[in-house]
Amino acid sequence: MPSVSRNSQSPLDTPPLFSERPEWSDITPLDQYEDANPVAPIFYSADYKDATDYFRGVVKTGEKSERVLDLTERVIRLNPAHYSAWQYRYETLIALGSPLDVELKLMDELAVKFLKTYQVWHHRRLLVTLTRNPAPELKFIATSLKEDAKNYHTWSYRQWLLAYFNDEDLWQGELDFVEMMTTQDVRNNSAWHHRFFVVFQSGLREGETDRARVIKRELTYVKHNISLAANNPSAWNYLRGILDANNIPYADLGEFVKPYATSPQDLPVSDLVDLENPPPAKGAELPCAPAIEFLADIYEKQGGQDGLRQAAELWRSLADEHDTMRKKYWEYRTRDALKT
Amino acid sequence: MSEERFHLPPLARAGHASHCKRCLSGLPGSQSEVDASKLALSFYCIGSLDLLGAMDTTSQTDRQSWKDWIWEQQTKGRHGSGFRPSSFMTPRPGLGSSETYTEYDTPHIIMTYTALLCLSILRDDFLKLDRAGIINFMRACQRDDGSFSIVPGSNETDLRTLYCAFAISHMLNDWSGVDTTRAAAFIASCRTYEGGYGQAPFCEAQGGTTYIAIASLHLAPQLQKPPLTLVERQSTIHWLLQNQDQSGGFCGRTGKDADACYCFWCGATLEILDAKHLIDANSLVRFLASCQFKYGGISKAPGETPDPYHTYLSLAALAMYPPGQDVAHNEAASWRIEPIDPLLNATKETVKWAREHIPA
Ligand SMILES: [Zn+2]
Numbered sequence: 005m006p007s008v009s010r011n012s013q014s015p016l017d018t019p020p021l022f023s024e025r026p027e028w029s030d031i032t033p034l035d036q037y038e039d040a041n042p043v044a045p046i047f048y049s050a051d052y053k054d055a056t057d058y059f060r061g062v063v064k065t066g067e068k069s070e071r072v073l074d075l076t077e078r079v080i081r082l083n084p085a086h087y088s089a090w091q092y093r094y095e096t097l098i099a100l101g102s103p104l105d106v107e108l109k110l111m112d113e114l115a116v117k118f119l120k121t122y123q124v125w126h127h128r129r130l131l132v133t134l135t136r137n138p139a140p141e142l143k144f145i146a147t148s149l150k151e152d153a154k155n156y157h158t159w160s161y162r163q164w165l166l167a168y169f170n171d172e173d174l175w176q177g178e179l180d181f182v183e184m185m186t187t188q189d190v191r192n193n194s195a196w197h198h199r200f201f202v203v204f205q206s207g208l209r210e211g212e213t214d215r216a217r218v219i220k221r222e223l224t225y226v227k228h229n230i231s232l233a234a235n236n237p238s239a240w241n242y243l244r245g246i247l248d249a250n251n252i253p254y255a256d257l258g259e260f261v262k263p264y265a266t267s268p269q270d271l272p273v274s275d276l277v278d279l280e281n282p283p284p285a286k287g288a289e290l291p292c293a294p295a296i297e298f299l300a301d302i303y304e305k306q307g308g309q310d311g312l313r314q315a316a317e318l319w320r321s322l323a324d325e326h327d328t329m330r331k332k333y334w335e336y337r338t339r340d341a342l343k344t
Numbered sequence: 345m346s347e348e349r350f351h352l353p354p355l356a357r358a359g360h361a362s363h364c365k366r367c368l369s370g371l372p373g374s375q376s377e378v379d380a381s382k383l384a385l386s387f388y389c390i391g392s393l394d395l396l397g398a399m400d401t402t403s404q405t406d407r408q409s410w411k412d413w414i415w416e417q418q419t420k421g422r423h424g425s426g427f428r429p430s431s432f433m434t435p436r437p438g439l440g441s442s443e444t445y446t447e448y449d450t451p452h453i454i455m456t457y458t459a460l461l462c463l464s465i466l467r468d469d470f471l472k473l474d475r476a477g478i479i480n481f482m483r484a485c486q487r488d489d490g491s492f493s494i495v496p497g498s499n500e501t502d503l504r505t506l507y508c509a510f511a512i513s514h515m516l517n518d519w520s521g522v523d524t525t526r527a528a529a530f531i532a533s534c535r536t537y538e539g540g541y542g543q544a545p546f547c548e549a550q551g552g553t554t555y556i557a558i559a560s561l562h563l564a565p566q567l568q569k570p571p572l573t574l575v576e577r578q579s580t581i582h583w584l585l586q587n588q589d590q591s592g593g594f595c596g597r598t599g600k601d602a603d604a605c606y607c608f609w610c611g612a613t614l615e616i617l618d619a620k621h622l623i624d625a626n627s628l629v630r631f632l633a634s635c636q637f638k639y640g641g642i643s644k645a646p647g648e649t650p651d652p653y654h655t656y657l658s659l660a661a662l663a664m665y666p667p668g669q670d671v672a673h674n675e676a677a678s679w680r681i682e683p684i685d686p687l688l689n690a691t692k693e694t695v696k697w698a699r700e701h702i703p704a
Binding site for chain 1: 367369372376377378379380382385389409413414430431432433434448494498536537538543548585588589590598599621622623624627
């Protein structure tokens with residue numbers, strides 16, 4: 005629900021009402037039509053009423069001019085969800101042949117100010133579709149993610165930009181970028197999702213055509229990240245994602261997963277570091293639920309009395325101890341497996 | 345955890361009802377953003393009263409004036425008919441009966457869906473509904489890729505609008521305004537490796553859009569049933585359940601904080617997938633109980649400001665997941681919510697009314 009309270013502006017920043025500006029005296033402001041009893045009447049501020057009265061007036065005459073850009077900007081600043089003002093502004097920019105880089109500069113400010121408003125991002129898409137200059141956008145998005153590293157609109161915009169232009173130069177730095185984002189916060193699922201998009205959904209790009217090598221690289225990457233933070237569902241989902249997308253049996257990861265599904269005191273002490281299977285970091289809270297679950301999946305797939313017995317045992321430990329919130333789910337998995 | 349006993353406070357029914365009534369009677373100027381989505385806000389307010397069984401605490405006069413206002417928003421023109429969010433782009437003295445809307449004051453597909461539900465809650469007879477016009481309007485909104493724009497000709501699109509087109513078709517019992525095959529292909533393109541759906545192709549799985557994808561697939565009678573393969577269904581259920589965190593509430597994306605609205609979006613999806621029994625309902629109730637604001641209304645998380653959207657969706661979640669006998673004790677009665685239809689997101693009684701009165 006749009007219930008964002010707008011930054012209150014100091015009186016000095018508040019521009020004069022349009023009704024007080026001589027240069028607007030030729031426009032007839034048009035009141036909003038309301039019948040006697042509107043649902044949830046909004047007690048508009050004087051600023052908002054003034055700006056929207058003039059906006060309705062301008063729409064009526066069909067004027068598309070420089071001053072309409074001022075007016076729509078004012079309406080948008082007062083109500084960034086006003087999609088008609090955005091639409092009219094866009095058409096005005098086109099009609100005037102306005103420099104779109106100037107508009108994008110303004111959008112840099114508004115995007116950060118109204119980060120959660122769909123329209124800001126939508127408008128930006130329209131502009132970039134016309135300028136066909138996506139490269140600077142990547143930098144802008146990176147800056148904007150500094151404000152909110154999980155903002156859905158920001159990430160969607162990046163995904164759209166890459167897929168829409170599908171330009172080799174654009175993709176070039178993407179893996180490094182997303183790695184930087186996961187390094188900053190290994191639990192940022194938006195970054196993990198983006199990585200999946202870049203590696204597995206963007207087609208076979210230069211340098212990425214040797215899929216066996218790419219899969220190996222991704223497995224190494226995700227295993228390394230799990231070793232740093234074992235209880236990170238984003239990384240485990242990513243691991244499953246790689247395996248599912250490439251039809252790799254979960255059992256291939258058995259050696260890696262086992263230490264994460266085991267109590268630390270039961271782990272054999274070893275000085276040998278297996279680079280393929282990095283061990284949990286010291287102090288990790290083990291066993292962790294995603295690993296137990298993963299191991300149970302391996303046993304379930306293996307099947308037979310022995311496999312199912314071991315899977316059921318693991319599910320019981322999830323239900324009773326390590327993941328009690330999903331007790332009913334683990335009990336259901338057990339019933340389901342034993343039924344077949 | 346569900347094992348632990350916890351003291352369940354009563355559901356502050358009267359407080360939540362008055363929060364919604366207050367919003368219906370007026371909003372401060374700081375809420376001007378509601379201009380562009382006022383019919384949706386009306387739905388959350390009126391819908392909350394419906395879930396609480398509190399419609400009879402409103403006056404006949406109020407109900408009539410709400411209906412009149414909603415019908416005022418039905419508008420016709422070159423893209424067909426439907427409902428606009430409010431009269432925010434309509435200058436005085438309004439449109440005469442023969443006039444048509446401008447390109448800046450067209451119907452809006454999400455508002456059309458919420459208008460039909462509001463009018464059903466208000467038990468309207470729908471004699472004024474321009475059914476053929478709505479079919480044309482949906483046709484004008486569907487894009488080549490199968491998705492729908494919020495208003496005709498706009499590039500603004502995501503899965504929400506597709507769900508609204510499906511829900512409207514279901515209520516009209518007329519699917520001639522939508523190409524369900526193309527729409528289903530668009531839904532499939534939004535599926536992610538996590539088992540949920542994003543708002544557009546390549547986007548991260550999110551609880552709200554996952555509800556919308558799954559509900560849409562189940563609404564359309566033409567699409568194959570069940571719409572998901574066994575493996576897909578399992579992974580969607582798994583992802584949805586994973587979103588219930590230690591607070592008992594659901595988060596909308598992996599690793600985010602729990603938020604009351606996702607108790608509905610994830611909970612309703614699980615019900616549609618026949619997996620309702622797998623949720624830890626008592627923990628969910630405990631979380632929603634803690635999101636109650638002391639002066640009425642429910643907020644997205646404990647200690648936040650309440651709003652009609654989170655109030656409605658929390659109540660709707662509770663309609664599906666009431667507290668068990670073991671925790672409700674003497675407060676059980678206060679937690680009773682009218683049964684809900686998870687596909688259309690309204691009470692069963694209201695959906696029955698819609699299905700009986702909206703089709704031609
Ligand atoms: Zn929410």
